[in-house]
Amino acid sequence: MARAALLTAALSVAGSVLGLARDQALARLFGAGSGTDAFLVAWTVPEFAATLLIEDGLAFALVPMFSLALARRARDGAGDPVRALTASTLPRLALILSAVGALLAAAAPWLVGVLAPGLPDRALAVDCTRLTATCVLSFGLAGYFSAALRAHRRFLAPAAIYVAHNTGVITTMLLLGGRWGVRSAAAGVALGGCLMAAVQLPSLLRELRRPEPPAAPASRAPGPEDGRARATGPRHTEPDPARNVPAVPGTPGTPGTPAARRRPAAGLFGAVLLFALCRQSQVLIERFLASGLPSGAISHLNYAQKVAQIPMTLSLMLCTVTFPVVARALADGDTAGARDRVERDVAVAAFLVLLGTAAVVACAPGITRLLFQRGAFTPADTAATAGVMRVYALGLLGQTVVGALARSYFSAGRASWYPLGAMAAGIVLTAGTGAALAPSWGVTGIAAANAAGITLSAALLLAGTGPRGVPLRVRRVLADLGRAVPAAGLAALAGAVAADRVPGTALQVAVGTATATGVLVLLGRLLRLRGLAPVPVLVRSVTQRLPHGRNRSVR
Numbered sequence: 001m002a003r004a005a006l007l008t009a010a011l012s013v014a015g016s017v018l019g020l021a022r023d024q025a026l027a028r029l030f031g032a033g034s035g036t037d038a039f040l041v042a043w044t045v046p047e048f049a050a051t052l053l054i055e056d057g058l059a060f061a062l063v064p065m066f067s068l069a070l071a072r073r074a075r076d077g078a079g080d081p082v083r084a085l086t087a088s089t090l091p092r093l094a095l096i097l098s099a100v101g102a103l104l105a106a107a108a109p110w111l112v113g114v115l116a117p118g119l120p121d122r123a124l125a126v127d128c129t130r131l132t133a134t135c136v137l138s139f140g141l142a143g144y145f146s147a148a149l150r151a152h153r154r155f156l157a158p159a160a161i162y163v164a165h166n167t168g169v170i171t172t173m174l175l176l177g178g179r180w181g182v183r184s185a186a187a188g189v190a191l192g193g194c195l196m197a198a199v200q201l202p203s204l205l206r207e208l209r210r211p212e213p214p215a216a217p218a219s220r221a222p223g224p225e226d227g228r229a230r231a232t233g234p235r236h237t238e239p240d241p242a243r244n245v246p247a248v249p250g251t252p253g254t255p256g257t258p259a260a261r262r263r264p265a266a267g268l269f270g271a272v273l274l275f276a277l278c279r280q281s282q283v284l285i286e287r288f289l290a291s292g293l294p295s296g297a298i299s300h301l302n303y304a305q306k307v308a309q310i311p312m313t314l315s316l317m318l319c320t321v322t323f324p325v326v327a328r329a330l331a332d333g334d335t336a337g338a339r340d341r342v343e344r345d346v347a348v349a350a351f352l353v354l355l356g357t358a359a360v361v362a363c364a365p366g367i368t369r370l371l372f373q374r375g376a377f378t379p380a381d382t383a384a385t386a387g388v389m390r391v392y393a394l395g396l397l398g399q400t401v402v403g404a405l406a407r408s409y410f411s412a413g414r415a416s417w418y419p420l421g422a423m424a425a426g427i428v429l430t431a432g433t434g435a436a437l438a439p440s441w442g443v444t445g446i447a448a449a450n451a452a453g454i455t456l457s458a459a460l461l462l463a464g465t466g467p468r469g470v471p472l473r474v475r476r477v478l479a480d481l482g483r484a485v486p487a488a489g490l491a492a493l494a495g496a497v498a499a500d501r502v503p504g505t506a507l508q509v510a511v512g513t514a515t516a517t518g519v520l521v522l523l524g525r526l527l528r529l530r531g532l533a534p535v536p537v538l539v540r541s542v543t544q545r546l547p548h549g550r551n552r553s554v555r
Helices: 002-030 034-042 044-055 057-076 081-106 108-115 122-132 135-151 161-180 183-198 201-208 224-232 258-290 297-331 335-372 379-393 396-410 418-441 443-463 474-500 505-527 535-543
Strands: none
Touching (some): 002 034, 002 161, 002 297, 002 335, 034 044, 034 122, 034 183, 034 297, 044 057, 044 122, 044 135, 044 183, 057 081, 057 135, 057 258, 057 297, 057 396, 081 108, 081 122, 081 135, 081 201, 108 122, 108 258, 122 183, 135 183, 135 201, 135 297, 161 183, 258 297, 258 396, 258 418, 258 443, 297 335, 297 396, 335 379, 335 396, 335 474, 379 443, 396 474, 418 443, 443 474, 474 505
């Protein structure tokens, strides 16, 4: 488990680095003009597909369902609920996703007109959108495979999907960029999506081909779970309909009619998909507002977001690895263990993203110049992108808290509509603030609106924990965040001052980042922040197996 967690971290970093290389190639080959804006409108499709089908939507629904199936297989030993779940859901999902992808390709002219009515080159955006529409199916399959493998505690293949995807995009741009222009980037998205699914398929097939476990013995020696059961009360051996736990379709012994069994699962899928769709609609608002600004505005937003989001992506890796553990804890009735796990994850993820935020705010001009200012990307593009990056980074903590807490609402495998309401409130604030600020502040105003909206959603999700999700100790979480945020602000200021005192872009970035990191770590130790831990402790936090997390099935 420790080796898998470390390799997962390495692959996640590699995927982020390749994503950065992809954006560098896009900037160098095509700059930040109308052509790049057209591609980035088409890029909305894979962005939505990644959120809905890989990172949030399907994962939030399928990981608890597969965890429940694995718990039943280990407990009952009758048949194989995991294979039954796969057989009943995967073919239907593939058919639905194929139809949606074909519909998006046919409706590409209308979609481009809605997403970016002020875009100068609509024809190019339509061509790119039709190519990227293929990723609806490929990303959906990749997300399904990832959820199933993570529930089986197989993290390496899912962690490699963005390495495969970005490799496909970069290779296609380099090979076909001179002939196809920015359309080559859209073709690379289509190829990369296929690679995301292909890299996971062998691992999933191996899991599904494993022999079925033998029937559970009638009696066994007392173990650690017996003590926990005495402390927390009796555990259910079958799902309790009163708790609205979704039954695994096609599983022997599931009570109720087939229609009754499908209703909870349908509600769960609906809740998580609408939540993910609402969360990703921030991108629609940003590009809609930016399409009416001067050419290149959408590109500046995109480049700034891609760099600023790297710390958030890495910090949420911890929550991705531990999500199946939380889901299995709730499936086994260990609410206290799930609560401790989520609180620890929020603390560590928040501290990690604040480290990145401090570095980005301190060194944004140098980072942008070092990464992008070459070829068609001009110094004016650098100045605009760096300004947006600093403002956008202010919302990274909110993005991380939303990502961490949303998992706690859906980890029990029940439909919860509160996260959708929290995200909707944030989206309303983002849209209203962005529309008010964009005419005078431009892309900086749009970035500020994004930060304000996601911060509101994070606050609402934290306030709503309890009966709606894992019952966190909100005051304890807020106290830790309340000490960490000012510390990160001081660290960013120190990093910016240090970076301004040295010559050379690379040296400025290195000195500013090192200063910001060192100051925040020092302040974290003085303030005793829970998220600050030496590397060995962090590794143990990632790889720790709670008693309920042990897979007792025959492997």
